[in-house]
Amino acid sequence: MHSSKTAPGRSASFLASTALTSILFALSPQPATAQQTASPEIKLPPVVVTAPQPRPKTAPRTRTATGARPVTPATEALPAETPPTAAGDPVVYSATGVATPARETTSSVTVINRQQLEQQQLRSVPGALSTVPGLNVVQTGSPGGTTSIFLRGTNANHTKFIIDGIEVSDPSLNARVFDLGQMLTGSVERIEVLRGPQSGLYGADAIGGVISVITKKGEGPPTWSFTTEGGSFSTFNQRASFGGSTANYNYQFNVDHFHAGSVPVTPLELLPPGQARINDYYDNKTYSTKLGATVNDYLTLNYVAHYTDAKLRATNDKCDPITFVCVPAPLQTEQVVHKFFTRGEAVVDPLNGRFVSYFGVNWVDNWNRVADPFGFSGPLVISRGDRIRFDYRGDLKLAPNALLMVGASDETESFRQGALNKSSNLRGQFVELQTDYQRTFFLVANGRIDDDEFFGSHATYRIAPAVIVPWTDTKFRASYGTGFKVPTLAQKFQDFPPTFFANPNLQPESSTGYDIGFEQPLWDTRALVGATWYNNDLTNLIDFAGNTNINIGHALTEGLEAFAAVNVTDRIKLRGDYTYTRAIDSDTGLELLRRPKHKWSLQALWNPIDPLTLTATLVHVGEWIDVSRDGFTRGLHAPGYTVVNVAANYQVNPNLKTFARIDNLFNEHYQNPTGFLRPGIGVYGGITYMGGVPRLPDFLTGG
Secondary structure, three states: OOOOOOOOOHHHHHHHHHHHHHHHHHOOOOOOOOOOOOOOOOOOOOOOOOOOOOOOOOOOOOOOOOOOOOOOOOOOOOOOOOOOEOOEOOEEOOOOOOOEEHHHOOOOEEEEEHHHHHHHOOOEHHHHOOOOOOEEEEEOOOOOOOEEEEEOOOOOOOEEEEEOOEEOOOOOOOOOOOOHHHOEOOOEEEEEEEEOOOHHHHOOOOOOEEEEEEEOOOOOOOEEEEEEEEEOOOEEEEEEEEEEEOOOEEEEEEEEEEEEEEEOOOOHHHOOOOOOOOOEEEEEEEEEEEEEEEOOOOEEEEEEEEEEEEEEEEOOEEEOOOOOOEEEOOOOEEEEEEEEEEEEEEEEOOOOOOEEEEEEEEEEEEEEEEEOOOOOOOOEEEEEEEEEEEEEEEEEEEEOOEEEEEEEEEEEEEEEEOOEEEEEEEEEEEEEEEEEEOOOEEEEEEEEEEEEOOOEEEEEEEEEEEEEOOOOOOEEEEEEEEEEEOOOHHHHHOOEOOOEOOOOOOOOEEEEEEEEEEEEEEOOOOEEEEEEEEEEEEEOOEEEEOOEEEEOOEEEEEEEEEEEEEEOOOOEEEEEEEEEEEEEEOOOOOEOOOOOOEEEEEEEEEEEEOOEEEEEEEEEEOOEEEOOOOOOOOOEEEOOEEEEEEEEEEEOOOOEEEEEEEEOOOOOOOEOOOOOEOOOOEEEEEEEEEEEOOOOOHHHHOO
């Protein structure tokens, strides 16, 4: 077992040695064709270059990973596998770390772009993910409530969440997850949901898959926009943005405010006699920026930052210490959250695109304050989780159809709460090869070794081939990969005597998984259908037992994801998704919690006249096994539910847009999870105004 600490300065030397090896290899002659890509550590849109040209001496090129933008793909009206058109293919980044046409992607991935977020008026990431196949979203009541995602039947902490290349999980949380209930969509450009074990490229935590969020980048003349809306549950939201670009700079600034002042969450039947329900209150202010500067033909600098300041007042439980009978508390709990994520990056391209290097540093700071008069951990708990990460990646073009990537990372995370102050170090190195044969056979293979301070080395890998049948354009694809997750600092060290104790002897969780599927374009590519069967075998799962956490045996998750998307006409587009999930404890045969067997959704878009866009979304989630609100009663059968949302957008003129929507149109009453009501029917409306800026100061324009 490896337990030595990383010495000061070791991160820099470790990454520098990896970079030097790659650069020396790159100096050998290579074919004069390359595609600029974004680092998989950063997961951001690249500039796509079909073939390198001689360097212009008068106008330096913009080389970006953090802020770059690809060739504009075809307009997508509905998520993910919408049919490609003559205007070009949609592209995918997360599956390989480089811009890959969706047609050539060998992995199962869903893409939600900015156009879809605006058309359906999706204000938070949990809402945006509700229709994604293979994924179940669970949120405790109101906006801002704790949100968990179960991807392909794996645990809520088995999906890695990345924002602009920054891994944003909170080291201070027991499960070391990112609570995406705190994330708004005002600055989001696209969301990619990559399914299946991905530790070969992404390292620890990517057992079920990866969710990658890419935010807006400034482009073109300076513009600004402002949105305001109001509606049910004392909702009053605002968004503002300003951005643009010049020959050498790009800049984007965003402010997003979400306010829901009165959301009924606690079921009335759970309240003690005579106790009134207190509605939840949530307020979120999120600020973000993305900046880029081309220093010269060979060097580009990029910077991104996100800061969230959120407050949630909610009703927790009050439990009798002797009988352990719990009821909703008469006083609310107040949770204050501060989240700060930032990344700086240098992109070095000395060989005209044949070998591009990305050097980056990330910092994540999570500060949480919970004031709960009846809290299990005391009336006031303040915790902080930090992570600093150094990473390097080199992209080497071996041939016009082959790209080799190598990379390394060194990260240290820490957890502080009261007198407890713990940290751990994790270093990793990876290699990936992406190639194709005559644009009909595609292969992606990667491998990674991670070295954890407490658990030593762990090797993971993934191989994903795909073939496109020339005569029918049928794509068959498959993948096989492994994943792992180390126990969290809280699970190893945080005690709550006399009722709970940490377990320093926990071992890492691991998995192997495969999937196989097909996609078939129809009706002259106006329609696309497909299906994927998947299977995951998980070992050493960490679960609660008595007064501590332990490793249990095996769990099995398997299922089917199927979809059909069609452009009925140029103005009418439809999409349907269906997911079947079987998730069981292999040792007992019991179903795992909060994994519904059946889920299906329908989405429709109608553009009756040019200025008007109408959308409708139906999501049905079947019954599942759950626990009671207090967590003491397991094996509850939670009933399924069906929710319908509709939205309308009208472009009054090039600068002004009005919009309205109805969430939960038929006022479906349901709990998800058990013991927490989800909002009933809600009606909202507002306006967006966009404008330009006549002129910027000379220091911004380069004049």
